[in-house]
Amino acid sequence: MAGIIGYGVYVPKNRITVEEIARVWKKDGKAISKGLNVKEKAVAAYDEDACTMAVEAARRAVSQAGIEGKQLGAIYVGSESHPYAVKPTASIVADAIGASPELTAADLEFACKAGTAGMQMCMALVDSPVPEWLEYGMSIGTDTAQGRPNDALEFTAASGGAAYIMGKKKEEILANILDTYSYTTDTPDFWRRQHAEFPRHAGRFTGEPAYFKHVIGAAKGMMERVKMQAKDFDYAVFHQPNGKFPIKVAKMLDFSMEQIEQGLTTPFIGNTYSGSMMIGLASILDKAKKGDKILAVSYGSGAGSDAFVIETTENIEKKRHKKSVFEMFEEKEYIDYAEYAKCRKKLKSM
Amino acid sequence: MNGSLPLIWRKFGERYDLDGNFCETCKTAYFPARAVCQKCRRKGKLVAQKMPKTGTIISFTELSAGPAGFEHEVPYFIAIIELENKARLLSQIVDSEKEKIKIGTKVEKVFRKISDIDPEGPIAYGYKFKVVD
Ligand SMILES: [Zn+2]
Numbered sequence A: 001m002a003g004i005i006g007y008g009v010y011v012p013k014n015r016i017t018v019e020e021i022a023r024v025w026k027k028d029g030k031a032i033s034k035g036l037n038v039k040e041k042a043v044a045a046y047d048e049d050a051c052t053m054a055v056e057a058a059r060r061a062v063s064q065a066g067i068e069g070k071q072l073g074a075i076y077v078g079s080e081s082h083p084y085a086v087k088p089t090a091s092i093v094a095d096a097i098g099a100s101p102e103l104t105a106a107d108l109e110f111a112c113k114a115g116t117a118g119m120q121m122c123m124a125l126v127d128s129p130v131p132e133w134l135e136y137g138m139s140i141g142t143d144t145a146q147g148r149p150n151d152a153l154e155f156t157a158a159s160g161g162a163a164y165i166m167g168k169k170k171e172e173i174l175a176n177i178l179d180t181y182s183y184t185t186d187t188p189d190f191w192r193r194q195h196a197e198f199p200r201h202a203g204r205f206t207g208e209p210a211y212f213k214h215v216i217g218a219a220k221g222m223m224e225r226v227k228m229q230a231k232d233f234d235y236a237v238f239h240q241p242n243g244k245f246p247i248k249v250a251k252m253l254d255f256s257m258e259q260i261e262q263g264l265t266t267p268f269i270g271n272t273y274s275g276s277m278m279i280g281l282a283s284i285l286d287k288a289k290k291g292d293k294i295l296a297v298s299y300g301s302g303a304g305s306d307a308f309v310i311e312t313t314e315n316i317e318k319k320r321h322k323k324s325v326f327e328m329f330e331e332k333e334y335i336d337y338a339e340y341a342k343c344r345k346k347l348k349s350m
Numbered sequence B: 001m002n003g004s005l006p007l008i009w010r011k012f013g014e015r016y017d018l019d020g021n022f023c024e025t026c027k028t029a030y031f032p033a034r035a036v037c038q039k040c041r042r043k044g045k046l047v048a049q050k051m052p053k054t055g056t057i058i059s060f061t062e063l064s065a066g067p068a069g070f071e072h073e074v075p076y077f078i079a080i081i082e083l084e085n086k087a088r089l090l091s092q093i094v095d096s097e098k099e100k101i102k103i104g105t106k107v108e109k110v111f112r113k114i115s116d117i118d119p120e121g122p123i124a125y126g127y128k129f130k131v132v133d
Helices: A018-024 A029-036 A050-065 A089-096 A114-127 A203-226 A245-252 A257-263 A273-287 A325-329 A337-343 B005-010 B012-017
Strands: A003-010 A014-017 A040-043 A072-078 A104-108 A136-144 A159-167 A175-184 A235-238 A293-297 A304-312 B019-023 B028-030 B046-050 B054-063 B076-083 B088-093 B106-115 B124-131
Touching (some): A003 A050, A014 A018, A018 A029, A018 A337, A050 A072, A050 A089, A050 B124, A089 B012, A114 A136, A114 A159, A159 A273, A175 A203, A203 A293, A203 A304, A235 A245, A235 A257, A257 A273, A273 A293, A273 A325, B005 B012
Antiparallel strands (some): A014 A040, A293 A304, B019 B046, B054 B106, B076 B088
16 A cells, blocks of 8 residues: 655745734734734745745655655646646656656646645555556645735745655555545635736635635544544644644644644744645654554645545654754744845836 | 757756766766766766765855846855865855855755746756755
């Protein structure tokens, strides 16, 4: 059965605080920061995009997996900020990590959950008897999320990414994926039309009928299938559009703060969209011991959730990254709104 | 992206992953790859080789006026870097504190956008380096 043999995270160095964004728009930064439970967000540099971050995350994952790029038979890149509208990010990533040309690759889009959809696809390909040559598959969730200036989303929309490599050799697997389950409906809570620069959202509609309904639907469905309850898990991680929603949804599902704390990353780097749940899961894997059970649930607007039940193996200790996700967060440099506007090309004349 | 697209495309290996070559006769690494070994000439046996991802700053300068496509990035640093196999290259230094950019500082390769001038044109990606913390 397919399992995770390597994972890698990339978070850009620049940070802007919620208070700094609020200062520009003459809003109460302290109150907003507290309300969202987000202190600051990671911002991609002027020369970074969803593709460069995908390559950096992929390189870390390949290195931990202990394989060579050319052994990857599939690469999927999930993002809502692919640099090109037409021209895959996945082929650039494949070339940059030496995986070309013998592989299948594609870009995926499902708001914030395309990367976890790619994880399911890689699991299936790795486990399938056909194609026989395909041993390893990698899925990446990466975004340079953009919020319209002075929109509520601007306080949280951040940049970052994570890559997961699936394989089926027992001696390589650091965490088995015991099962996966998804919950999908047509829900117009958030969208971006072709050629539109910023996404639009349906305000309050993004909460109950969107995030909570799908995350809870997927989490409950998943737990019923594996006959487990919240107390049976050591850790849980949910998609984190802000720092409040995942705490609230955890309570609704009977998970404690202790179970979700290690995977709660949005308060420190903002919502990295496709990277969000995948970075949180990586942080849990950084800390988890052999035999720990993890419930991981993503959410993508539009809308759907993918849930995974994961159990770490004895290989987790010897495969540990030298630098943990939380240690990566500490490598930061604060920028002001002017620098932020330049980095994210918010000035129209640029 | 300046220059012809086919010409740039042929350099993807070099730009993305530091593809160079190595003379097995005199054990010299070349980046970019050379057609003939500078030392052994026709006696040299060149094989393709990826360059190491880390190196040391040999010299550097801070640019306050950039060429076309880099105007918005100034001021920035460029450096001559000696890789661990002695091959040398010129690269932009990113994500590094100014005080740490010195001769002898250890640097590592990162993947970045090299140029993205035309919003409807192709994006050029490739290597840059940053100081190892
Ligand atoms: Zn030679």
